[in-house]
Amino acid sequence: MLPPILQVEGYGKHFQLHEQNKLIPSSHNVSFSVRRGELTALIGPTGAGKSSVLKGIYRTYLPSAGRILYRTARGQEFDLVRASEHQILELRHSEIGFVTQFLHCLPRQATLDVVAQPLIGLGVTRNDARQRAADLLSAMSLPERLWSVSPATFSGGERQRVNLARGFIAKPRLLLLDEPTASLDPKTAEAVIGLIERLKADGVAMLAIFHHPETTRRLADQVVELAPPPAIEEILKDLA
Amino acid sequence: MNKILEVRNLSKIYGPGCPLCIESTGPDADTNLCPHCGSVVAIHDVSFDLFEGEILGVMGESGSGKSTVVKNLYFDQAPSSGEAIFFDSDKQHDLFSLNAAQQRWLRNHRFGMVYQNPNLGLNFNISAGGNIAERLLMSDLMDYGAIRERAKSLLARTEVLLSRVDDLPKHFSGGMQQRVQIAKALATQPPLLFLDEVTTGLDLSVQARILDLILEIQQELKTAMVVVTHDLGVIRLLTGRAIVMKYGRVIESGLTDQILEDPQHAYTQRLVASAL
Numbered sequence: 001m002l003p004p005i006l007q008v009e010g011y012g013k014h015f016q017l018h019e020q021n022k023l024i025p026s027s028h029n030v031s032f033s034v035r036r037g038e039l040t041a042l043i044g045p046t047g048a049g050k051s052s053v054l055k056g057i058y059r060t061y062l063p064s065a066g067r068i069l070y071r072t073a074r075g076q077e078f079d080l081v082r083a084s085e086h087q088i089l090e091l092r093h094s095e096i097g098f099v100t101q102f103l104h105c106l107p108r109q110a111t112l113d114v115v116a117q118p119l120i121g122l123g124v125t126r127n128d129a130r131q132r133a134a135d136l137l138s139a140m141s142l143p144e145r146l147w148s149v150s151p152a153t154f155s156g157g158e159r160q161r162v163n164l165a166r167g168f169i170a171k172p173r174l175l176l177l178d179e180p181t182a183s184l185d186p187k188t189a190e191a192v193i194g195l196i197e198r199l200k201a202d203g204v205a206m207l208a209i210f211h212h213p214e215t216t217r218r219l220a221d222q223v224v225e226l227a228p229p230p231a232i233e234e235i236l237k238d239l240a
Numbered sequence: 241m242n243k244i245l246e247v248r249n250l251s252k253i254y255g256p257g258c259p260l261c262i263e264s265t266g267p268d269a270d271t272n273l274c275p276h277c278g279s280v281v282a283i284h285d286v287s288f289d290l291f292e293g294e295i296l297g298v299m300g301e302s303g304s305g306k307s308t309v310v311k312n313l314y315f316d317q318a319p320s321s322g323e324a325i326f327f328d329s330d331k332q333h334d335l336f337s338l339n340a341a342q343q344r345w346l347r348n349h350r351f352g353m354v355y356q357n358p359n360l361g362l363n364f365n366i367s368a369g370g371n372i373a374e375r376l377l378m379s380d381l382m383d384y385g386a387i388r389e390r391a392k393s394l395l396a397r398t399e400v401l402l403s404r405v406d407d408l409p410k411h412f413s414g415g416m417q418q419r420v421q422i423a424k425a426l427a428t429q430p431p432l433l434f435l436d437e438v439t440t441g442l443d444l445s446v447q448a449r450i451l452d453l454i455l456e457i458q459q460e461l462k463t464a465m466v467v468v469t470h471d472l473g474v475i476r477l478l479t480g481r482a483i484v485m486k487y488g489r490v491i492e493s494g495l496t497d498q499i500l501e502d503p504q505h506a507y508t509q510r511l512v513a514s515a516l
Contacts, residue, residue: 018506019513059495061502085481085495086241086291108452 012065028229097172250322255279297479352425415446
């Protein structure tokens with residue numbers, strides 16, 4: 001069996017809020033690994049730190065403890081906790097994708113361009129990238145009349161489809177998904193599930209949080225259950 | 241990715257300076273004014289790297305020293321101490337050991353600057369086209385016809401009406417003045433551009449179009465930029481990495497999404513919380 005593409009070992013995250021002089025635990029001692037062509041689902045109650053794990057891997061959060069070992073396409077191994085900012089940017093550009101619940105995109109840009117952008121960044125011509133974007137958007141049945149306008153005024157479900165198409169288009173080696181089907185109607189959610197299955201077949205490794213247990217049951221090859229972190233005093237004792 | 245700029249321990253003190261200046265100023269002292277000698281420690285010990293095609297944000301409030309950083313790098317002022325290396329294809333320039341002529345050459349050929357105040361970046365007594373021609377002349381383009389054509393295409397690119405190419409910039413709106421400044425800065429296709437609060441004070445809709453223009457240019461030309469702003473929206477929209485300054489010191493640096501979602505320093509936490 002191939003070695004895992006991602007190994008999370010003892011990941012922990014707590015926030016130090018200076019204003020209130022408080023430490024807020026978010027994740028504690030999380031370990032698991034993710035393999036190519038497999039989907040690993042994170043489950044657990046609200047407050048168990050599921051999103052915190054995804055953000056720690058992507059460096060949107062600075063992890064407080066642990067190692068996150070990522071193996072690149074070239075076989076190099078990086079600890080994402082310690083990798084330099086430019087190494088992280090490079091990996092985000094070429095290997096690691098993140099679909100969040102919110103769409104952060106440039107305002108005033110046509111939906112088709114928003115979706116095509118990651119491919120253009122990899123050197124694909126604008127026309128080809130836009131064609132691929134159009135295919136994905138129609139697969140998720142986003143009405144064609146919306147393609148030329150900015151997603152800024154879209155509904156939650158429309159926006160989520162744009163976000164997903166943008167995350168899927170470049171087929172990153174590792175894709176992080178934070179509740180990708182939460183605000184979709186059942187028919188569109190079904191289309192997205194089909195696309196995720198295709199990505200899996202193409203060898204994409206995925207780490208996902210799903211809103212519905214049913215989706216987890218259908219798509220996950222591996223389920224990792226997280227428990228809410230203990231009180232901060234316990235965590236600090238552990239770290240000491 | 242290759243490094244284009246390396247800044248190390250940059251400091252600028254206005255005034256005589258004294259041995260107690262450094263320890264008596266900064267975020268912990270809550271001032272940049274030395275109580276012993278009255279000097280202003282505008283920046284102290286500022287270090288960062290910039291890579292080709294990257295946009296770095298320098299954020300902080302008024303008096304944090306963020307503009308002083310770019311003014312030193314663009315040779316508007318000389319730093320009190322520190323070093324900056326500019327990597328230009330296969331050459332390296334140690335910026336602060338160059339003589340005045342060498343510095344002027346880099347300014348005219350390889351750097352561009354857009355100031356908050358168009359008065360600083362434009363000559364208000366000559367036409368918009370003339371402003372651009374001036375920069376092209378300084379960079380050794382001498383043919384009148386070629387200069388005029390290049391000026392026109394730059395103004396068209398930055399969406400300045402060509403019918404106004406011969407008008408004086410003082411008769412332009414604020415947004416249009418910034419467009420002319422951007423066209424002028426880009427005239428020599430510099431690999432490194434400094435932008436100092438370029439959208440501050442403009443109407444929101446004008447701000448938005450200027451930011452769009454900057455992003456389009458960055459994507460087309462892969463220009464590396466240092467963007468100085470107090471506006472977190474501009475930081476979020478334009479930059480991939482950012483440094484946060486307070487009273488002349490860098491208190492935090494990181495990926496932009498990390499600084500906005502997981503700020504480490506008490507000051508950055510307050511700044512981000514007050515903007516949301």
